[in-house]
Amino acid sequence: MDLHLTLDRAAGRLAGQLAEGLRDAVRDGRLTPGVRLPPTRDLAADLGVSRGVVVTAYEQLVAEGFIVSRQGDGTRVATCPAAGPAAGPRGEAHRRALRLAAGTDAGPADPPGIAYDLRPGKPDLASFPRDRWAANLREVLRELPHTALNYPDPAGVPELRAELAGHLARVRAAAPEPGGIVVTAGVAQMLATVPRILIEEGHRVLAVEDPLGHHQIPMLGATGIELAGVPVDEEGIDVAALARTPARAVLVTPAHQYPTGVVLSPRRRSALIEWARDVDALIIEDDYDGEFRYDRDPVGCLRGLAPDRVLLAGSVSKALSPALRLGWAVAPPWLAVRLRAARALHDLGSSVLDQHVLARMIGSGEYARHLRVMRRRYRARRDAFVAALRERLPQVRVHGVSAGLHAYAELPGTCDETAVVAQAAALGVAVEGVAPMRVGRPGPPAIVVGYARLSERRLAEAVDLLAAAVRAV
């Protein structure tokens, strides 16, 4: 296959040039839908560029929906790439945009034909405390001085930052320092911002757990940083492998690794912090599911152990609702200042009314009470779900159910994961395969199953259908 790709080295931005060349090839029909692209290593050798250039270009095109990458199946041109007529002034050059957004959603609300939505990453939306939110907003609007309705502090309103400091110290031992808390529009915004700051600081590579949340891959890739996948085993991220990468920054989910559900072991925690001190590195701790713990001892956050090395990021997306787009970062002072500046230069901060409502709910104890209620509810669902899996799918190994809102279900080694996901969908059950969550390294087939949003009865029905899907495959 000769793709006729030419790169202008003097012009820089090689990955961007390569992506553009591949887009052109798709548009011209030199690359047809379904055709397999060369492995990154081979294409890099052909073009005389580093493999990272090709990986970055491929990631960008995956984000845009031009190509599809599947474990065991290589990278292929998408079957409906950049469809639709160009409507803009720049015609051809913009067709690619027409599919860009579709590939980067956090997930549609309700896929058609799906009766049991077990996709992970979303809480029980029916439990959102609607009355309390409305009542607190009424109080906020009764009490707030007019000046609070001006442009906000881009780092967040002081009331919320103070309440978050108390809350995160109490429940997560997060060592929040005054001035170290920045309100964010959610963990996503933090993921889109911190790599850009790292690049300004001379970083080129960010290490990530492999596998990781597949929505995070295009989001991190769009910042221009190169991702180095580091394997995760039963103790969590492999710190020795991390040390062999050129990365001096790492994104981890120690409380409940996403998607495997592993808790970072005490030994690994120490090793990770030691690595950070040795090589002057930053640890980005996504406190994913940190609030929901069922039958294991509490595990503090990494940040509490090394506040000078760790940025802790969290949000209300699992505790309340992802529709609020509200979160926080607890950062070393230098980074908190940079995060605030990034918001000052980007969006001037989060909705002030939502911030004040959350501050009131934390301050009054309502937020902690809501978490306790949800923990009990989720635990009951987890118990029902795991019992049903053990009974109906004994051949599946279930991991990571001592905390969080999802289970990592390892399929028998011979089982085709993609076929199971497709078969389950055909039966009305939405789950996710782990393959799109891998950065590079292959691994055993598995599905990721969120149990948070269905009642115990409906979970048992869904597991029946899942078992039928596995049998059919």
Added chain:
Amino acid sequence: MDLHLTLDRAAGRLAGQLAEGLRDAVRDGRLTPGVRLPPTRDLAADLGVSRGVVVTAYEQLVAEGFIVSRQGDGTRVATCPAAGPAAGPRGEAHRRALRLAAGTDAGPADPPGIAYDLRPGKPDLASFPRDRWAANLREVLRELPHTALNYPDPAGVPELRAELAGHLARVRAAAPEPGGIVVTAGVAQMLATVPRILIEEGHRVLAVEDPLGHHQIPMLGATGIELAGVPVDEEGIDVAALARTPARAVLVTPAHQYPTGVVLSPRRRSALIEWARDVDALIIEDDYDGEFRYDRDPVGCLRGLAPDRVLLAGSVSKALSPALRLGWAVAPPWLAVRLRAARALHDLGSSVLDQHVLARMIGSGEYARHLRVMRRRYRARRDAFVAALRERLPQVRVHGVSAGLHAYAELPGTCDETAVVAQAAALGVAVEGVAPMRVGRPGPPAIVVGYARLSERRLAEAVDLLAAAVRAV
């Protein structure tokens, strides 16, 4: 003055390198507070780089608070640059961050010692419809399906986009197309996003009106685009001068130029659109103050005349409150798709509850009614303010009061604008000088005065003090 600046051309990012070199010089004491930096043209010649590189580096350092740029006074090292001990793991290299945010705020709420805050750009915060906002939120939370509490469409909830389409067609003849509306976190987010998209499309330069809102200068500069200032005369932006720049995109405020208050003349409107068609350009129309018009004929937006060429951006910041961080862009389809993708890759969208409340208020007519009430209130304030100015400061020429929330007051040619601003502040009246709003070109001294937030009586008192300040200078 030998600054010992060395640039590594092979490493790229020359403006970033230059900014870093200058920061180091400030930290090392080679550049001391108050010292004047070389003009951009001279430093560019010394270093053998384009002038744009130096301009970009200076803009970045202004945004960070390291240097201060004043018309007629050149560019000087700030008197308290990057103060405070370094607290982060990278020590010295991060000190600069400690002042970064302070320089880029949209403005503090209440400066100490100021009894009369006449700074422009903010509405009357006391008029925010608190009860109606709370009541609408209660209704929203009563009616919203659970699925609406999931991750939102990053382009905005459909209900709000539909209501905005109707509203902008009715009041602004904005030619909104289905799919062309993207909800933003305010005009600021649009300003931070569109230049990045333009750069991806091969643009290097963005033309801006000179003068323009001075908070916009660092925000646009941080995107990496080069700014080309284009003069504004009594008909608005000088399109012939625009055509002489290399820019193929321009940011304009046709409804009420900020800060001069000029309305773009019909002749210039045609010329601007003709330019855009001739050179395949994009017009970014910041619909600043478009809603508040007092005693002039309605002027439609540019977008209505050339929907394929114009992005119209607006927000609720003047109509309701800047604390909501909620706005919109009406864009040609190719650009709407890119803006949606940018949100999908950056923050996943705006707070859903705020979006639904605004949609209800537009749909019920409350939003339009609120605008009518505010228009009457602001008109009365404008009348009182202009009458007081004519009586107490006849030597000042007042411009741009037929619309908007501020007046542009041209001082007598011999008057030192900076001294007037300082003297007014000493007397308890905050106003802004126009010099920090200029991109390059000098111009007559003027102050920019917002009259929206004070009662008629207090406006008269403030004008008394302003007159005393002018006399003292």
